Amino acid sequence: MNNDYLAWPFFDTFHRTFVRDFWQWAASELPKYEDDDGGDGKAAREIFQRLGIGQWLDNSISRSGGAKGDKLDLRTICLMREILGYRSAIADVAFSEPWLAIMPVALFGSEKVKRELLPRYLRGEMLPAFALSEPDAGSDAASIETRAQLDGDHYVIRGRKTWTSNSGLADVYVVFARTGDVPDATGISAFLVEGRLPGILLEKRVAVLSPHTVGTLHFDNVRVSADRLLGGPGQGFKIAMTVLGLFRPTVGAAALGFARRAMDEAIARSTERVAFKKPICEHQLIQAKLADMAIKVDASALLVYRASWMHDVGESRITREAAIAKLQATEAAQEVVDQALQIFGGLGVAKGMVVERLYRHVRAYRIFDGTSEIQKLIIAKDILQEHRPA
Ligand SMILES: Cc1cc2nc3c(=O)[nH]c(=O)nc-3n(C[C@H](O)[C@H](O)[C@H](O)COP(=O)(O)OP(=O)(O)OC[C@H]3O[C@@H](n4cnc5c(N)ncnc54)[C@H](O)[C@@H]3O)c2cc1C
Incomplete structure (x- = not known):
């Protein structure tokens, strides 16, 4: 995966170092796991435990593992999910579902509840x-x-x-x-x-x-x-909407990881596969697909990291930006994965191919944490609120 985008002004040295180290961990740990685990959750639980042992879950609460005064850094969560999504859908699920569930504790729990639950979560011992x-x-x-x-x-x-x-x-x-x-x-x-x-x-x-x-x-x-x-x-709905709102850019980030992986797979295949006496990447209709994919990936990345950056620099509301990021990145990832599979031809639908897995795995991301239709309603409501006469 090309990490050039880390030079964007959304990121600082912490993020660049984090990505370098987390990539290395993911590259050595995740190939041990099958992406389709039979639905019993065992592999996901093991990955969650390994994230805890590796102290990666510390970064999911704040840059310093929940030290007093240190805030949640949403860009780090997005980078984590993008890398996990790129490497393995099951790893993304293993990290993200417990993260969604621990956020109500981290943000709304009493000091007593936080002292009881957060350390166990951070060690990967308590699955919420x-x-x-x-x-x-x-x-x-x-x-x-x-x-x-x-x-x-x-x-x-x-x-x-x-x-x-x-x-x-x-x-x-x-x-x-x-x-x-x-x-x-x-x-x-x-x-x-x-x-x-x-x-x-x-x-x-x-x-x-x-x-x-x-x-x-x-x-x-x-x-x-x-x-x-x-x-x-009576605080429950507010709690649910707050954490689901924070989750949105991160869902987009995981989808972005799927899209980047699909694109890398498609580029590699298009330079190897020969049709009509030349590599298929030399056919202009394949080049058009690669260009469309690159545009979608870049647009998604910009919107995901804009939303998470806005959160981290202290914007009080990122409702609209979070919904835009989730909607764009998940819809675009579906299209990118579909185009990548098309570039593989028949091989693309063969069971076990990376693009075949991505094609299945990306689909649910357009549904949970608010469907694409619901994201449009959130975005429109926010626009209209802004333009309502005083
Ligand atoms: C893999 C997966 C994991 C999940 N994990 C969790 C979890 O951990 N915890 C949890 O609580 N939930 C979880 N969910 C549930 C998820 O949040 C819901 O599926 C999602 O909110 C949609 O609700 P629904 O399935 O009931 O669809 P419905 O609400 O019945 O919607 C059906 C269709 O109608 C559309 N629709 C609904 N209202 C409108 C409207 N006003 N205007 C236009 N269109 C509309 C929807 O967009 C959708 O296309 C998960 C779902 C999946 C698929």
Whole structure:
């Protein structure tokens, strides 16, 4: 992968050194893992543990592993996900799903909860999962129906969560549930729920195109201590939207990694494969494809790193920029991977080829963390808000 873009003004010396070191780690550790792990989550868990042992998870909280006053550096997360996406989809899943789930703790947890959970997460010993979506509430997350009823000094959680990554495997779930009778987003709270508690049942696993271990969980009268409430009653929707907003540029970054890999594969193949007595890269229609891919990759990178840079330099809101980055980079990656596969001809659809895997793995990225349609609604709402008469 060409790292010339690290000279862009979005980055500083920390990022350049980080990329050099993380590349080396990824190149030596990740080839041991198959990208399609059979959906049992074992390989992903092992990669997560290795990220902890290598102290790479420290960078996922801040530049110095959560030292006081040191903030989350979103560019580092994006660089990590881009490299992981380039090398291995399962490694990206292994890192990113727990990261989404630890962010509510890192950003909204009490000092006591942070002291308890963050060190275990940083060592790769505690796998967290994010449980928001339900069978009848995906894009419209404010309409979730799972309830948490106060009973003395405990809450009793009842309901179903679906598409939960690492379902049945996680040590802790961040569960979003309704407290009180308010029917809208302000009635939602977030809870930390230990995975081993009685009443948490894995109803089913759903096999998907990518190496995500997703499933449906039933919370059947699960009792959690009232001090496991994150951020206070009614703060759940705000917590979910804040971390999903931060996740967006990083999803784009992983898709960017897929796109860069597809492009590298396509360039190599196009210089080797001969048709009509010359390498296919000498045919202008193949050159047009390579040019289109390069434009899409550059546009995605600029938007992903603009959004993450804005966060890191202290912009209070990056709602629109994060949605633009996620939408552009995931849609563009799908197109780049498709073009790369086309350049491989029949070989492109052969099982086990890198482009075949990328073709399957990139697809879900246009769906989770808000579908492409939902990103457009977020972007349009933000534009219209700005132009509303005072
Ligand atoms: C691999 C994978 C991993 C996931 N991991 C997690 C996880 O760890 N935790 C978690 O909580 N969830 C997770 N999800 C769930 C994911 O966030 C949802 O799938 C996503 O939000 C979409 O919800 P839905 O599937 O219910 O689709 P729906 O909301 O039913 O949408 C169906 C279609 O309608 C469109 N649509 C909906 N509303 C509108 C509208 N207003 N205007 C125009 N179009 C609209 C959507 O864009 C989509 O095309 C995961 C999903 C996948 C596929």
